[in-house]
Amino acid sequence: MPKISLIGLDLANEGLEFKFVGPLPGCSKCRIKGVCFNLDPGKTYRITGVRAKENPCFVFNHDKVATVEIEEVKEFLNIPGGKRLQEGSSITLKSLDCDHFTCPNIEKCNLVYDREGRKAVVKKIEGNVECPKGYDLKRVQIS
Numbered sequence: 001m002p003k004i005s006l007i008g009l010d011l012a013n014e015g016l017e018f019k020f021v022g023p024l025p026g027c028s029k030c031r032i033k034g035v036c037f038n039l040d041p042g043k044t045y046r047i048t049g050v051r052a053k054e055n056p057c058f059v060f061n062h063d064k065v066a067t068v069e070i071e072e073v074k075e076f077l078n079i080p081g082g083k084r085l086q087e088g089s090s091i092t093l094k095s096l097d098c099d100h101f102t103c104p105n106i107e108k109c110n111l112v113y114d115r116e117g118r119k120a121v122v123k124k125i126e127g128n129v130e131c132p133k134g135y136d137l138k139r140v141q142i143s
Helices: none
Strands: 003-008 017-019 044-056 064-072 075-080 090-092 119-129 137-142
Touching: 003 044, 075 119
Parallel strands: none
Antiparallel strands: 003 064, 017 044, 044 064, 075 137, 090 119, 119 137
16 A cells, blocks of 8 residues: 655656655644655655645645655665764764765765754665765665
């Protein structure tokens, strides 16, 4: 059974990935807010299906939201390697503040889509990352 949520009509496209940041202030009085807020803040989700059902919304564009089927996406970041980096260990996310803007890894090193200081658990260490600046980085799946 797929997980169901609601999203703005203009965002309701199969394959779209988004990070749920939490409830918006205007949503507190909505009768169907439980469908929107059944997601975990800070986690990334992918839309796997868009249903025909639309619902009224006071916050999103066009005053309507689409009903979507979603799945959680595994999150990967590039973390400096070291003896203390082990699967199952708890880490505090910190941006590398790299200035190599043409690097394909910059979003995963500079925490573009994540919050610095957030606690996370290392689920899996995927391997080394080729860094044009020579940093010793590991591709890490976190939760």
